[in-house]
Amino acid sequence: MSFIKVENLVKKYESNTAVAGISLEIEKGELFGLLGPNGAGKSTTISMLSGLLTPTEGSICINGIDIVKKPMEVKKILGLVPQEIALYPTLTAKENLDFWGKMYNLSGKELRNRVQEVLELVGLEDRKNERIEKYSGGMKRRINIGAALLHRPEILIMDEPTVGIDPQSRNHILETVKRLNSEGMTVIYTSHYMEEVEFLCTRIGIIDHGRLLAMGEKDELKRSVITMDKIELELSKVTPTVSERIEKLEHVESFTVEDRKVTINSRKSEELLGNVLSAISKMNIKVLSMKIQEPNLESVFLSLTGRALRD
Ligand SMILES: Nc1ncnc2c1ncn2[C@@H]1O[C@H](COP(=O)(O)OP(=O)(O)OP(=O)(O)O)[C@@H](O)[C@H]1O
Ligand SMILES: [Mg+2]
The missing domain is CATH 3.40.50.300 (P-loop containing nucleotide triphosphate hydrolases)
Structure with a gap:
């Protein structure tokens, strides 16, 4: 018991x-x-x-x-x-x-x-x-x-x-x-x-x-919970080619480009990351900062309730 x-x-x-x-x-x-x-x-x-x-x-x-x-x-x-x-x-x-x-x-x-x-x-x-x-x-x-x-x-x-x-x-x-x-x-x-x-x-x-x-x-x-990793990159500049190249990479589920910030959702962020970085460097663009966010309890809660743990 x-x-x-x-x-x-x-x-x-x-x-x-x-x-x-x-x-x-x-x-x-x-x-x-x-x-x-x-x-x-x-x-x-x-x-x-x-x-x-x-x-x-x-x-x-x-x-x-x-x-x-x-x-x-x-x-x-x-x-x-x-x-x-x-x-x-x-x-x-x-x-x-x-x-x-x-x-x-x-x-x-x-x-x-x-x-x-x-x-x-x-x-x-x-x-x-x-x-x-x-x-x-x-x-x-x-x-x-x-x-x-x-x-x-x-x-x-x-x-x-x-x-x-x-x-x-x-x-x-x-x-x-x-x-x-x-x-x-x-x-x-x-x-x-x-x-x-x-x-x-x-x-x-x-x-x-x-x-x-x-x-x-x-x-x-x-x-x-089916959650995805998030790769967040801040670039020195963004050109239309950036979106075109990212779109073609394997393991990209979805992505957004806002100002100089690129956010990519992926189920295999580790495999994807190297390819993203080399694609960007080939365009002569610098990566100013980089963050990978893995699923956490917050995302579990979000997916169960549709809202964040904290207001
Ligand atoms: N003595 C009481 N009389 C009437 N309603 C109550 C009473 N105590 C709690 N409630 C209600 O019961 C619900 C749960 O409250 P409870 O205090 O258990 O939540 P909690 O998860 O501990 O919240 P918090 O994180 O704010 O401490 C709330 O809607 C609250 O308004
Ligand atoms: Mg309480």
Whole structure:
């Protein structure tokens, strides 16, 4: 049986169906990514997975335990990093972690040690005695993550933990998540940043309008969508001959020429590139810049929904 098994999960708010029938299974030790735009239903799904919200329909079993029937048992092995920061601004980072540790029934030496370990893990040991209100957004997020780790959960559920923060904290968080996962923690990571999910996760679900539009291994998802590589070239000049020559090359599916920019769609960009470059140089034209774009999760999303992940 899967470590986490979700069957036909539905959440309705009066007239609005936020989650419209999601089924998924996650194995122990996986780093599963849930990717979707604003309002897709990510937070609602996660709130049900962590026992904060009761599903309208469907079931969730974690480690064989039904979360609706026995929420406390499941919560013991779960750590949730909510989208909204859940910290007291006037307390220091250490005091905040002490508070959360006590909520998880830690005390005495065990609590002290664990708070210290978590401060080191999130890289804020040297700032532990500063009040949270003086922290940057990224530092707050790191403490928010620390709070979810105090009771050594087996599963870490993170709801968009890097929104609106500085690159340094973002990298620290991504590296921490990778490390926790490599040490055996099962992680569910939601985001609307395609590049984060692409960097972190091996298996991904793409969610929109409360439904899973696609789910699978990252590479499998990319292959499942017929997308083409894009070769973008900026040339020193463009003459009518450029279009004529490009049109005749093998593996050119389609192309556009705008000002001095040539964009070519191809299924075999590697084989095509050399021929394009030599055709251009024969016309005594220089290539000022060159970019090859391979299919990514953004193109998968675009092809599934007809719109971009970010507005
Ligand atoms: N308490 C609520 N009452 C009514 N509707 C809600 C409530 N919470 C969420 N919704 C609606 O459910 C849908 C899904 O919201 P949800 O917060 O799960 O999306 P999300 O994917 O987390 O979005 P974001 O990326 O903006 O955080 C939205 O249409 C939202 O307006
Ligand atoms: Mg959300």
